Amino acid sequence: MPSTPSGEAPSVSTERPGIVGRRRSDGVFRGVTIVAGGLILAALAAVAVFLVAQSIPALVADPAELKGSPSSFWAYVGPLAFGTVWAAVLALIMAVPLSIGIALFISHYAPRRIAQALGYVVDLLAAVPSVVFGLWGITVLAPAVTPLYGWLTENLGWLPFFTPPVSGTGRTILTVAIVLAVMIIPIITALCREIFLQTPVLHQEAALALGATRWEMIQMAVLPFGRAGMISASMLGLGRALGETMVVAMVLSPAAVLSFVLTGSQNPSTIAGNIALNFPEAHGVGVNALIATGLILFLITLVINSVARFVINRRSAFSGAN
Amino acid sequence: MITRGLLAGASLIVAATLLAGCAANELGDTPSDLRGTIDGSGSSAQGAAQEVWVAGFQRQNAFVTINYDPAGSGAGREAFLSGGVDFAGSDSPLSDDELAGELAACAPGSSAIDLPLYISPIAIAFNVEGVDELDLDAATIANIFSGEITRWDDPAIAALNPETPLPAATITAVHRSDDSGTTKNFTDYLHQAAPEQWEPEAADTFPFASGESAQGNSGVVAAVRSGVNTIGYADASKVGDLPVASLLVGGQFVAPTTDAAAAIAEISPRIPGRAEHDIALKVDRTSQEEGVYPLVLISYVIACEEYADPDVAVVLVEYLRHIVSEAGQAEAAEAAGSAPLAEGLREEVLDAIDSIR
Amino acid sequence: MATAHPNSLTTARLPRWSPWALLAGSWVVVGVISGLLSAASGAELNIALVVLLGTVVFDVLLYVLARLVEGSRQAVNRLVTSLVATAFIIALLPLISLLWTVVVNGLPRFDPTFFSNSMRNIVGEGGGALHAITGTLLITGMATLISVPVGLLTAIYLVEYGRGPLARAITFFVDVMTGIPSIVAGLFAFAFFALVLQDPGIRFGFGGSVALSLLMIPVVVRSSEEMLRIVPNELREASYALGVPKWLTIVRVVIPTSIAGIATGVTLAIARVIGETAPLLIIAGFTASMNYNLFADRMMTLPVFVYTQYANPGTNVDAYLERAWAGALTLILIVMALNLIARLIARIFAPKLGR
Numbered sequence A: 001m002p003s004t005p006s007g008e009a010p011s012v013s014t015e016r017p018g019i020v021g022r023r024r025s026d027g028v029f030r031g032v033t034i035v036a037g038g039l040i041l042a043a044l045a046a047v048a049v050f051l052v053a054q055s056i057p058a059l060v061a062d063p064a065e066l067k068g069s070p071s072s073f074w075a076y077v078g079p080l081a082f083g084t085v086w087a088a089v090l091a092l093i094m095a096v097p098l099s100i101g102i103a104l105f106i107s108h109y110a111p112r113r114i115a116q117a118l119g120y121v122v123d124l125l126a127a128v129p130s131v132v133f134g135l136w137g138i139t140v141l142a143p144a145v146t147p148l149y150g151w152l153t154e155n156l157g158w159l160p161f162f163t164p165p166v167s168g169t170g171r172t173i174l175t176v177a178i179v180l181a182v183m184i185i186p187i188i189t190a191l192c193r194e195i196f197l198q199t200p201v202l203h204q205e206a207a208l209a210l211g212a213t214r215w216e217m218i219q220m221a222v223l224p225f226g227r228a229g230m231i232s233a234s235m236l237g238l239g240r241a242l243g244e245t246m247v248v249a250m251v252l253s254p255a256a257v258l259s260f261v262l263t264g265s266q267n268p269s270t271i272a273g274n275i276a277l278n279f280p281e282a283h284g285v286g287v288n289a290l291i292a293t294g295l296i297l298f299l300i301t302l303v304i305n306s307v308a309r310f311v312i313n314r315r316s317a318f319s320g321a322n
Numbered sequence B: 001m002i003t004r005g006l007l008a009g010a011s012l013i014v015a016a017t018l019l020a021g022c023a024a025n026e027l028g029d030t031p032s033d034l035r036g037t038i039d040g041s042g043s044s045a046q047g048a049a050q051e052v053w054v055a056g057f058q059r060q061n062a063f064v065t066i067n068y069d070p071a072g073s074g075a076g077r078e079a080f081l082s083g084g085v086d087f088a089g090s091d092s093p094l095s096d097d098e099l100a101g102e103l104a105a106c107a108p109g110s111s112a113i114d115l116p117l118y119i120s121p122i123a124i125a126f127n128v129e130g131v132d133e134l135d136l137d138a139a140t141i142a143n144i145f146s147g148e149i150t151r152w153d154d155p156a157i158a159a160l161n162p163e164t165p166l167p168a169a170t171i172t173a174v175h176r177s178d179d180s181g182t183t184k185n186f187t188d189y190l191h192q193a194a195p196e197q198w199e200p201e202a203a204d205t206f207p208f209a210s211g212e213s214a215q216g217n218s219g220v221v222a223a224v225r226s227g228v229n230t231i232g233y234a235d236a237s238k239v240g241d242l243p244v245a246s247l248l249v250g251g252q253f254v255a256p257t258t259d260a261a262a263a264i265a266e267i268s269p270r271i272p273g274r275a276e277h278d279i280a281l282k283v284d285r286t287s288q289e290e291g292v293y294p295l296v297l298i299s300y301v302i303a304c305e306e307y308a309d310p311d312v313a314v315v316l317v318e319y320l321r322h323i324v325s326e327a328g329q330a331e332a333a334e335a336a337g338s339a340p341l342a343e344g345l346r347e348e349v350l351d352a353i354d355s356i357r
Numbered sequence C: 001m002a003t004a005h006p007n008s009l010t011t012a013r014l015p016r017w018s019p020w021a022l023l024a025g026s027w028v029v030v031g032v033i034s035g036l037l038s039a040a041s042g043a044e045l046n047i048a049l050v051v052l053l054g055t056v057v058f059d060v061l062l063y064v065l066a067r068l069v070e071g072s073r074q075a076v077n078r079l080v081t082s083l084v085a086t087a088f089i090i091a092l093l094p095l096i097s098l099l100w101t102v103v104v105n106g107l108p109r110f111d112p113t114f115f116s117n118s119m120r121n122i123v124g125e126g127g128g129a130l131h132a133i134t135g136t137l138l139i140t141g142m143a144t145l146i147s148v149p150v151g152l153l154t155a156i157y158l159v160e161y162g163r164g165p166l167a168r169a170i171t172f173f174v175d176v177m178t179g180i181p182s183i184v185a186g187l188f189a190f191a192f193f194a195l196v197l198q199d200p201g202i203r204f205g206f207g208g209s210v211a212l213s214l215l216m217i218p219v220v221v222r223s224s225e226e227m228l229r230i231v232p233n234e235l236r237e238a239s240y241a242l243g244v245p246k247w248l249t250i251v252r253v254v255i256p257t258s259i260a261g262i263a264t265g266v267t268l269a270i271a272r273v274i275g276e277t278a279p280l281l282i283i284a285g286f287t288a289s290m291n292y293n294l295f296a297d298r299m300m301t302l303p304v305f306v307y308t309q310y311a312n313p314g315t316n317v318d319a320y321l322e323r324a325w326a327g328a329l330t331l332i333l334i335v336m337a338l339n340l341i342a343r344l345i346a347r348i349f350a351p352k353l354g355r
Helices: A009-013 A017-060 A073-109 A112-125 A130-156 A173-197 A201-209 A214-243 A246-251 A271-278 A285-316 B002-020 B047-060 B073-081 B096-100 B138-146 B155-160 B181-193 B216-226 B258-267 B310-324 B326-336 B343-354 C018-041 C047-070 C072-109 C112-116 C130-161 C165-177 C182-196 C205-229 C233-241 C246-274 C278-283 C302-311 C317-349
Strands: B036-042 B064-069 B087-090 B112-127 B172-176 B212-214 B230-235 B246-249 B252-254 B296-304
Touching: A017 A285, A017 C130, A017 C165, A017 C182, A017 C205, A017 C246, A073 A112, A073 A173, A073 A214, A073 A271, A073 A285, A073 C072, A112 A173, A112 C072, A112 C246, A112 C317, A130 A173, A130 A246, A130 B216, A130 C072, A130 C302, A130 C317, A173 A214, A173 A246, A173 C072, A173 C205, A173 C246, A201 A214, A214 A285, A214 C072, A214 C205, A246 A271, A271 A285, A271 C182, A285 C165, A285 C182, B036 B073, B036 B310, B047 B064, B047 B310, B047 B326, B064 B310, B073 B087, B073 B296, B112 B181, B112 B216, B112 B258, B112 B310, B112 B343, B138 B155, B138 B172, B138 B181, B172 B181, B172 B216, B181 B230, B181 B296, B212 B216, B216 B230, B216 C302, B258 B296, B258 B343, B296 B310, B310 B326, B310 B343, C018 C047, C018 C072, C047 C072, C072 C317, C112 C130, C112 C317, C130 C165, C130 C205, C130 C246, C130 C302, C130 C317, C165 C205, C182 C205, C182 C278, C205 C246, C205 C278, C233 C246, C246 C317, C278 C302, C302 C317
Parallel strands: B036 B064, B036 B087, B172 B212, B172 B230
Antiparallel strands: B087 B296, B112 B230, B112 B296, B246 B252
8 A cells, every 4th residue: 555545645655554544433433433523613602602692691781780789780690699609619529529429438438349339329319319319308307407497596506507597498509508418429439439439449459458458558549549539539529519400490499698697587599599480481582591601600610620630630640540 | 229120110101192292281272274384472461361261262173283382571572673573562552652653463554453462460479576556658668668667666657557466677679670560550659659768660660779689579588488477469369378468548458359450440540542443551550449449560461463373363362252251260370369341341342353354 | 444535445335226226215205295285285297307406316315325324335336326416307308399399299190191191182181191201301301411521531630631731720620610590501501592593482302402412521521530539549540550541441440440439429419400490481482282293393391391380280280280290290200210321321331330
């Protein structure tokens, strides 16, 4: 084969024909994967164009036309953005340690047979639709935590988080964060578990052979190996918590406030929850305002993810996954 | 193992039915000459009633499918204006601006009309220990929901309920967290009947930052039921077994019954300056007539005067006739808890329907 | 014997049964104490709280005991073990409560009628969710058909080929994509198809699949990427050394090695979207009748079914709520079946590893 359509002719021409075929099929395969990646970029660009185009009318409109007549669009979206991040962070603080604990329990502590069954249950829970989490939050969780909130405000009321008065129905941002945490635990757990299970057995056995206890082995071999994966899994969970719609809409008692109080009636709402609550009755520029808040949520996720990527990339040099 | 058995059984049934190609209940309706699919969208307050009407109508007309999507009044009106659906359900009539614009579903040059078809009282439901009956007036309700009155043993409430043992407890007032026609009618009532206590004008959004909030009628009812010393407003048909307050109207306390709601709709004037068959009502919230309950939600079906597609008009007119028929109104009253239209208003609406082409 | 560092092989160990006995003991003691307290104050005994407090007491006791008998390293090990178990119990409490609520409320209507009827012409009692089950299977199935190839191929590109700005851009924007709120995905799909097909009221199943794909693809990419990345390079190098071309190495070595993880990821992604309500309300619509055609007319789905049954009940509220719970139970069972299938796939294709 003296000539090939590709530009790499000089290096190819000296090789056997089979190699050229391989190169070509390799190229095709690579091309297909690039097309798939490009498709994602194109879809995202289309979504971004849609969001920006639909947001502009709200950004330039008279703020008096927005819900609650705020002084500007930013005054409208501010408490929502705060509430979104606040609820998601609370949920993540609760969910990540628990999830890593459960994943370790399944991968390294529980007997193999039990572990499989448990893994199955956790996977299953990832599938419970958010509407059901919402129903459960209203009917079971909120009434159950109301007495606890009463106790917290009475005894820890001096903390800014538990300033009285207490909510009479338990439908506060802390309740929402608990439901969100329960919702994202299965997601984070399932991914962490898969990653922990992939830790090279040799690393683990080497650590044990050196006389490490089980925890020391996990510290030395499993956790460093899984660090990037754990952050990835947490980010997936965070993404879901940030964007969750139905649970927030159904469980929260929202108000347009900026407050750190966890147990009161007046809670900051979240962007996604606010869209779900107000979209059905929205018309005219109100629709644009809601989509504009969606754009803000988009940007919030972007910033958080960039930070997480930065952390992962800085750490990856030290991880055992090479 | 039990779940696996259930699963196997369920998938067998599903597979069998999928192969059969049809759901068991989709057979055996009476055929008629009408055929086609009509789409509607809008008010979720009407959702349960529309379900009843659709079922009754489809049973008599096997080849007709009517989809009503309870997406919300705003979404329904938007979809209707852009031609996305054939009719809209809405808790408020079309505004002048909306009427002035182009209506994509209608024949060029023709306008749209509002037909009041679903009337339901808005109940003030409460859950207070030891209290089964409560009498309130507009001013007191306004003060409770705006946060002026914070305790159940407040003199204003006690004066209206001399017989009732009111607890010395904090009031938790629950309002809607989502924008809704229910809130608009509630605030409209308070603004008109107690303008000094309730300054903000009627709006879909609850105007004060006080009390708790919850999503939808179901959410408000759930919050009132599961909380302690709570009060909230919701469509009377959704309140269930919760006790409801009576309103002071013309010196008497009136309970939120369907009769009292139908009575206020009957005596309410039309909004002036509209097309002949546009029955947009301006509810007389300050009425002092005997036995009327002015805190009502009137929900409309919005349709074209003349449709661009005449086939749609044929089916839709028959469907609307079914809704407004005595049987249709009675069915909805039973299964959705709405107030049947009073005879005078019913005749008016029937005339309007017959004008649709 | 008087060495400075005690030898861990010869120090005393707690007997094997001691943690279990301690755990049971803590539960019983805390249970009795709070039982007495609640009897005294007349309040109801909260079992979840007893289990929780008992477990915490157990953690502390075990640490102290192990520290006294076995030394600090073993004590830390014991503490972590018990903490991990505690995390597991804490997380299980709400999860079990949730599952229990769904099963108890869902079973009354989990009958043949529910699986053989739609909601057409049904008012009050009776009726079923066949139309919604069909719709969910079709729409989610189509979304999977779109997302898995795109997502998996992108992950392969990122892990095996991706260097330079394009790969960095894709990685970054996939992260951004996880942040699309589900309702925005629905709005976008609606606006897109309304524009392309020139129908301002467009509602059809395929649009729902596209909206769900937007939500599903980042999850597939993210999880597959992680799973492909941890395939040991030795395997790839061994394959290259045998003269196997790169693409064949990926298809025959890399993917089978990570197939279990990929299958979990895909199942997770399906689970993520199969319960979505908001986008489907907007683009797939609402109907009470059967529809098998993804490309025309409105199509019902289970989450929308559950939501509308809950949000817009008639006067017979219980009948509607029972249908809602039965719908939720069905949805969970569908995912359970998918899970089984994924595991089966993993078992068939995964190479036998030495562990």
